[in-house]
Amino acid sequence: MKVCVSSSGNSVESTMDPRFGRAAYFVIADTDTMESEIIENTAAASGGGAGITSGQLMVDKGVEAIITGNVGPNAMNVLKAANIEIYRGESVSVKENIDKFKKGLLEKITNTVPSHFGIGVQGGQK
Amino acid sequence: MKQVVFISGKGGTGKSTLVSSLSILVQDKMLADCDVDAPNLHILLKGKVLKKDDFFGAKEAIIDSSTCIRCGLCRKTCRFGAINEEFEVNPMKCEGCGACTLVCPQEAIVLEEVKTGETYVSDTSRGTFSHALLDIGAEGSGKLVTEVRKNIYNNKKDEKWVLIDGSPGIGCVVIASITGADAVVAVSEPTKSGLSDLERVLGVARHFGIPAFVCINKYDLNPEVTSQIESFCESNGFPVIGRIPFDPSIVEALQEFKTPIEAGNSNVTNEIAGIWMRLVDELDKLKAN
Amino acid sequence: MRIAVLSGKGGTGKTTVSASLAVSVPFCQYIDCDVEEPNGAIFLTPEIQESIPVKVPVPEADMAKCSACGYCAKACQFHAIAVVKGKVLVFPEICHHCGACVIACLNDAIREVERTIGVVEVNGDGTFLQGKLNVGEPVSIPIIRELRKRMKKDVPVILDCSPGASCAVVQSIEGCDYCVLVTEPTPFGLHDLKIAVRLVRKMGIPFGIVLNKASDSSRLIHDFCRDEGIELLMEIPFSQEIAESYSKGVLPAQNDDFWKEKFEKLYEKIERGAGK
Known part of the structure; x- marks a missing residue:
């Protein structure tokens, strides 16, 4: 199975980057052979767009699941449309995250984060 | 590492002065200036540029x-x-x-990448500092902000905090400055324009789901508007974490390239220290929930 | 005569100067181009008669014709389209309304639909205009373009620009006869003033400087003007009184003949500077 971990550095030993669209690197790995490909995330756009490009990249690379911290609403739309599963990783290395994923220890994310959290967000304004 | 972004709907409310003051009081942190159009933080931080990179932030059509x-x-x-x-x-x-x-x-036409600015990583006595400058009238300021924030990640050691000077307004630069941050502090002033701008910029923070706090600068300039701001914040769930008085000595200190803290203004120093304590408290409360 | 009032740094008194000009120059038109934070109305208290939505075209795919080839997504330089498993996803907030996707589509499957990103508001006789960008929208240029379309031809036009030297400012000041740069005597003010000076020089527009919050203790801006050979048009002193009345939404020129005269003089200097 082909999985992708958002990474703060360019190796499987690097710590996972908790951001998806704006992650520094992506590590795409085959969970069976552990062959991996490292891609620098050049996705960027004014204000938004990083999540969309990153999402499209996952689709184009044939990734079946991603492991990351937060997925914004735009990226979520792309990933959902492509039926790519999303798992919440931990702030350990990419490799350790993949190991945990294989053992089924990572939680699946279904809703977009962080749409609303924190204090009093149900108040007057949107 | 927690990212705190200081923003203000309206410019000139004292954002950079507050951030540079906090840069003295807060320990174990990095600094960043996301106001890439008109960056100011470096003026008071007086750092040494360690790394400078050209930034290619836009494409442009070239006709042969x-x-x-x-x-x-x-x-x-x-x-x-x-x-x-x-x-x-x-x-x-x-x-x-x-x-x-x-x-x-x-x-006969191709798109070519063009240089639209420069990014810098500087060493200052108050921590590593990521900043940038957009070329005059250039496109892609939001993208450059993203680059400044990327440089925080690429140069962090083990700092607990990043203090980020945001930019004025509510458009793309501001959105790029605050997405994914842990907290936003909106610096406001009690003027009629200050209140309407504050409402708009807090709307942006809420739109992106980031916990937002408010600090009122020059609060004694107009007690009536100050209380309007306070009741707006109260009824919308934005904690007011600071009130800084109008004090001409702050500007005088600035003219000497000094923060109010370095100028030895103890009133203002105490208030700014209080702002940080209250912010840390509020964030702890959030975590506990 | 088109006069743009700008400042590298926010909060230096751009709106104070442009709105004061608006009340001092007879028969002029005032346009608030700071669409992210329009503030002129607070001082000029116009009666808004008309509110015109600003619409931009965004793509929509006709799935009956679409072959999911992905050319539209590739053509979009702003990453506003993704093509995923036979579906076309459009992200309208990021769209720059350029129409490249329409051209790139092989099957004529993309049409453009209108989407509102803000408004232009006008008073009864069209002497006051302001634009407002909706919260959460990143792209402000179409609103500025819409405002500029409504500039009057035969009266003085005063454009209150957004802070900084970004593309929005370029769009606002293009084709103006004169630029007034407002600054304050702090290192921040000077630093950002230099940026604004470079911008107006690059665009070849005559300009002068208004020093706000001036104090006797600082010659920072005076020295800069002297060294650069730039005209210092006017000084407004740093005073708690002006700051307090500003906070209540009252301009110095509104109830004080002394200041009204000062701004009339400023306008004369601007006319001379623009060579008109």
């Missing part, structure tokens, strides 16, 4: 005049009026969308 047959299709297609009658591209108007490249029958 030797193959161009002046058919005019590109001019007709361009929605930004960026191509003149001589078939030259005005870089200030070109958005780099590439529509012209798609219609040119001669394939």
Whole structure:
């Protein structure tokens, strides 16, 4: 199975980057052979767009699941449309995250984060 | 590492002065200036630039005049009026969308990446500092902000905090400054324009789901508007974590390139220290929930 | 005569100067181009008669014709389209309305639909205009373009620009006869003033400087003007009184003949500077 971990550095030993669209690197790995490909995330756009490009990249690379911290609403739309599963990783290395994923220890994310959290967000304004 | 972004709907409310003051009081942190249009933080931080990189933040159409047959299709297609009658591209108007490249029958137009600014990582006595400068009138400031924030990640050691000086307004630069941050502190002032701008910028923070706090600068300038701001914040769930008095000595200190803290203004120093304590408290409360 | 009032740094008194000009120059038109934070109305208290939505075209795919080839997504330089498993996803907030996707589509499957990103508001006789960008929208240029379309031809036009030297400012000041740069005597003010000076020089527009919050203790801006050979048009002193009345939405020129005269003089200097 082909999985992708958002990474703060360019190796499987690097710590996972908790951001998806704006992650520094992506590590795409085959969970069976552990062959991996490292891609620098050049996705960027004014204000938004990083999540969309990153999402499209996952689709184009044939990734079946991603492991990351937060997925914004735009990226979520792309990933959902492509039926790519999303798992919440931990702030350990990419490799350790993949190991945990294989053992089924990572939680699946279904809703977009962080749409609303924190204090009093149900108040007057949107 | 927690990222705290200081923003203000309206410019000139004292954002950079507050951030540079906090840069003395808060330990174990990095600093960043995301106001790439008109960065100011470096003036008071007086750091040494360790790393400087050109930033290619936009694309621009280039017409090859030797193959161009002046058919005019590109001019007709361009929605930004960026191509003149001589078939030259005005870089200030070109958005780099590439529509012209798609219609040119001669394939005489290409999109080229252009330098739109510079990024810097500086060493200062108060921590590593990531900043940038956008070229005059250039496009892609949001993208440059993203780069400044990327440089925080690439140069962090084990700091607990990042203090980020945001930019004024509510548009793309501000959105790029605050997405994914842990907290936003909106610095406001009690003027009629200050209140309406504050409402708009807090709306942006809420739109992106980031916990937001408010600090009222020059609060004694207009007690009536100050209480309006306070009741707005109260009824919308934005904690007010600081009130800084109007004090001409703050400006006098600035003229000497000093923060109020360095100038030994103990009133203001205590208030700013209090702002940070209250912010840390509020964030702990959030975590506990 | 078109006069743009700008400042590298926010909060230096751009709106104070432009709105004061608006009340001092007879028959002029005032346009608030700071669409992210329009503030002129607070001082000029116009009666808004008309509110015109600003619409931009965004793509929509006709799935009956679409072959999911992905050319539209590739053509979009702003990453506003993704093509995923036979579906076309459009992200309208990021769209720059350039139409490249329409051209790139092989099957004529993309049409453009209108989407509102803000408003232009006008008073009864069209002497006051302001634009407002909706919260959460990143792209402000179309609103500025819409405002500029409504500039009057035969009266003085005063454009209150957004802070900084970004593309929005370029769009606002293009084709103006004169630029007034407002600054304050702090290192921040000077630093950002230099940026604004470079911008107006690059665009070849005549300009002068208004020093706000001036104090006797600082010659920072005076020295800069002297060294650069720039005209210092006017000084407004740093005073708690002016700051307090500003906070209540009252301009110095509104109830004080002394200041009204000062701004009339400023306008004369601007006319001379623009060579008109």
